[in-house]
Amino acid sequence: MxxxxxxxxxxxxxAGTRPEAVKLxxxxxxxxxxxxxxxxxxSGQHRELFHEALAGFxxxxxxxxxxxxxxxxxxxxVGALVPALTRRFDILLPDAIIVQGDTATAFxxxxxxFYARIPVxxxxxxxxxxxxxxxxxxxxxxxxxxxxxxxxxxxxxARSALIAEAIDPASIHVTGNTGIDALHLVEARLLLDHGLxxxxxxxxxxxxxxxxxxxxxxxxxxxxxxxxxxxxxxxAILARHAEIVLPVHPHPAISGPAQAVLAGRAGVHLLPxxxxxxxxxxxxxAALVLTDSGGVQEEAPxxxxxxxxxxxxxxxxxxxxxxxARLVGTDPAAIVAAVLDLLADSRAIGRMGEASLPxxxxxxxxxxxxxxAGRAAVPRGHPALSVEV
Ligand code: UDP
Numbered sequence: 001m002x003x004x005x006x007x008x009x010x011x012x013x014x015a016g017t018r019p020e021a022v023k024l025x026x027x028x029x030x031x032x033x034x035x036x037x038x039x040x041x042x043s044g045q046h047r048e049l050f051h052e053a054l055a056g057f058x059x060x061x062x063x064x065x066x067x068x069x070x071x072x073x074x075x076x077x078v079g080a081l082v083p084a085l086t087r088r089f090d091i092l093l094p095d096a097i098i099v100q101g102d103t104a105t106a107f108x109x110x111x112x113x114f115y116a117r118i119p120v121x122x123x124x125x126x127x128x129x130x131x132x133x134x135x136x137x138x139x140x141x142x143x144x145x146x147x148x149x150x151x152x153x154x155x156x157x158a159r160s161a162l163i164a165e166a167i168d169p170a171s172i173h174v175t176g177n178t179g180i181d182a183l184h185l186v187e188a189r190l191l192l193d194h195g196l197x198x199x200x201x202x203x204x205x206x207x208x209x210x211x212x213x214x215x216x217x218x219x220x221x222x223x224x225x226x227x228x229x230x231x232x233x234x235x236a237i238l239a240r241h242a243e244i245v246l247p248v249h250p251h252p253a254i255s256g257p258a259q260a261v262l263a264g265r266a267g268v269h270l271l272p273x274x275x276x277x278x279x280x281x282x283x284x285x286a287a288l289v290l291t292d293s294g295g296v297q298e299e300a301p302x303x304x305x306x307x308x309x310x311x312x313x314x315x316x317x318x319x320x321x322x323x324x325a326r327l328v329g330t331d332p333a334a335i336v337a338a339v340l341d342l343l344a345d346s347r348a349i350g351r352m353g354e355a356s357l358p359x360x361x362x363x364x365x366x367x368x369x370x371x372x373a374g375r376a377a378v379p380r381g382h383p384a385l386s387v388e389v
Pocket of ligand 1: 179274296
C-alpha cells in the first residue's frame, strides 16, 4: 500500500522529562517546518520541568496523560503508561512513534508502539555504559533498541554498540546529538534577545562572578543516600574557594539533604530547577561543572567548559576520550582535590575546556528529519521490525 502524495506524515512524539523536551524540541520544530505532523504526547512523568523546558523553544504539548504521582517508581510510570499510550495510538493512528533517550517514558512509548505494530524511532540510540548502572536507564536503552525500527545514534561508538547487539546496520544513522542543536538555539536566543540575557543576569546578581563559578547538578537515582552526602560535603568545602551554584532537583531524596547541608552557607546558591536559557547562561560562565547529568556532560564540551562527572561509570565516553570530562565519583576528598587541582592550574582547565564536538555540530535534527521526511510514509499495520521507515 502506498499513501497518496497528500498524506502528511504523522509522528507522535512521546516524552515526559526535561532532557526529552530539550532534545526533542529541535526535531519537533524541524518536522513541522517540513510540513509533517508532530503530535507531542506528554506522559506527565515530570510535569513542570517538562512543560517549562518545551516552552523555552516556543512549544506546547498537544496533550498530557498526567500520570505523575508525588513519589513514583519507574514501575509506576511504565505500568500506567503502556495501556494509556496504546489507547491514544489507537485514536491518533500515527505513521511512527518517536522516543528519545532512556527514560521510563521512552521505554513505555517504545513498548506501546511495538505492541501496536507502529514503527518506533529511537533518538539518541546506542549509548552504553556496559554496566548495570545507570539504573534503570542502561536497560531501558537496550530494550528500546530491540523494539525500534530506526535508530539515530549520536556518535560512531553508539552505532558500534548497536551493531554489537545485532541491530541491523542499515537501520542506524549517525547524526550527532540533538541536545547540541538545542544548545545552539538557546545560545542564539541569548545573543539576540538582550532583554532575556539582562533578565537572567539580574536573577543571578547575588552570584559573585569575580570568583570562579562551579555549576553543579545532581539527580541520578544511584547518587541518592550516602553518595549524595559525599557530594554535598564536597560542595560545602568548595564554597570557600568558588561560588557554588546548585539548581536543586525537586526529588525529595535530593532536595531534603541539599537544603539540610547547604542552605544559608556563604558562597552557595541553592536555586530551584532552572529554565534552560538560564542554565545555559550559567554554563557559559562556569569555570567547571560538577554533574551526574547525561545532557550536561554533552553540553559542557560544546561550550568549552570542563566537566567533572559525579559517577563511577558513564555512557557518554566520548567526552572522557577527548579529555573534556573526567569521572570523579562521589568521594568528598576526591571531588575537592579534583576541583582544587583544576582551579589552581589554568593550563589544565584550558586543556580540559578546549571546546570540542564529541557529540556533534548541532545539525542532528536536520539530518534526522531529512531522513524521516525523505522516505515514503509508512503504512500502518506492518510488523514494526520489518517495516522500512
Ligand atoms: N538543565 C536545565 N535546568 C537545570 C538543570 C539542567 O535546563 O536546572 C538542562 C541541561 O542544560 C540539559 C538537561 O537539563 O539540557 C539535562 O537534564 P537532566 O540532567 O535532568 O537529565 P539527563 O541529561 O541526566 O538525562
